[in-house]
Amino acid sequence: MDEIGQKLRDARIQKGYTIDDLQQITKIQKRYLIAIEEGNFDALPGDFYVRAFIKQYADTVGLDGDALLTQFQQDIPEPQPQEYAAQSVENKTRATRAEEASPVNRLRRYLPQIAIAAIVVVAVIVIYVIMLVYQSGPKQTIPTDSESVAVSSKRSTSKTSKSSTSSKTSKTSAASSSSKTAEKSPKKSTKKSSKLDISVADANGATQAVTLKNLPKTGNKLTLGATGATAWISVIVNGSTTWQGSLTSGNSQEVTLPDNVTTFQVRSGNATATTIKLNGQSVDISKGTSIVRTITFTADATESEGSQE
Numbered sequence: 001m002d003e004i005g006q007k008l009r010d011a012r013i014q015k016g017y018t019i020d021d022l023q024q025i026t027k028i029q030k031r032y033l034i035a036i037e038e039g040n041f042d043a044l045p046g047d048f049y050v051r052a053f054i055k056q057y058a059d060t061v062g063l064d065g066d067a068l069l070t071q072f073q074q075d076i077p078e079p080q081p082q083e084y085a086a087q088s089v090e091n092k093t094r095a096t097r098a099e100e101a102s103p104v105n106r107l108r109r110y111l112p113q114i115a116i117a118a119i120v121v122v123a124v125i126v127i128y129v130i131m132l133v134y135q136s137g138p139k140q141t142i143p144t145d146s147e148s149v150a151v152s153s154k155r156s157t158s159k160t161s162k163s164s165t166s167s168k169t170s171k172t173s174a175a176s177s178s179s180k181t182a183e184k185s186p187k188k189s190t191k192k193s194s195k196l197d198i199s200v201a202d203a204n205g206a207t208q209a210v211t212l213k214n215l216p217k218t219g220n221k222l223t224l225g226a227t228g229a230t231a232w233i234s235v236i237v238n239g240s241t242t243w244q245g246s247l248t249s250g251n252s253q254e255v256t257l258p259d260n261v262t263t264f265q266v267r268s269g270n271a272t273a274t275t276i277k278l279n280g281q282s283v284d285i286s287k288g289t290s291i292v293r294t295i296t297f298t299a300d301a302t303e304s305e306g307s308q309e
Contacts, residue, residue: 002039004054004072009037011061016291017269025232025246025269026056033057039075047077060246062230196279203271203288208295210283215299218259222266223277225252232269237261249273262299268292 012022023030032053035043041050054076055065069076197213224233226247234244235255243255252275257264268274271293276283278297285295
């Protein structure tokens, strides 16, 4: 095994990473990582990739990639000028700019704004039509026939008594209705004031479960951070990765969860240095010793059904 490969392998093992973990973090194929550890640089796609892959490998396991390349520069092949030019950032940037400048990509960028503007215009038209229909409704006419208006004193007295009785009845029903509303209102306020409850279980190897009660349907946000060391973290919702990246000590990343989400996962390459907050509340994942860990969050289905009622 080559000396630089042995040094990288020792740093990986010290970090607690497997080859599969490193492949997922760096996005470098497993066979290339094995070739780097064995010093078999001919197995890599080109001399340019040898230096790039070694630097990325070293930075991920906590070594200084530039210093490592300088120390073992006699063992690492130098890239050819043509190969470097083909892989240079400037060439890739030009291609990217040309692609972004195409009319199709420009149209795609402005599609959300166009859709929102169309929705607003349709809503304004609908409101205007409703107002026109309401204003153009039939108006009541006041009868002018004196005979239809004239009533006897007896009928007047009878109607007056009936109206007073009806008034008393309506007041009684209104009071009853208000009392029922007052009785129901505390229950509603109790449901609305339900607070998010987070229950964290002990880690079982490389997995850990978190149960959530009173999880809101919308507006849920995760705040991910790292303390004392660098941590690679990813957020997985419904089998798809919503966000992933490496956070250095003291830095944080906010991730907005989709509406009506009931389960999601946070995977960390350095769980002992990872911090998690859900809607501003801390999630204590310290009950475990595994470095690489998957934390699964699940909303309590029973609690969700009760809040809907």
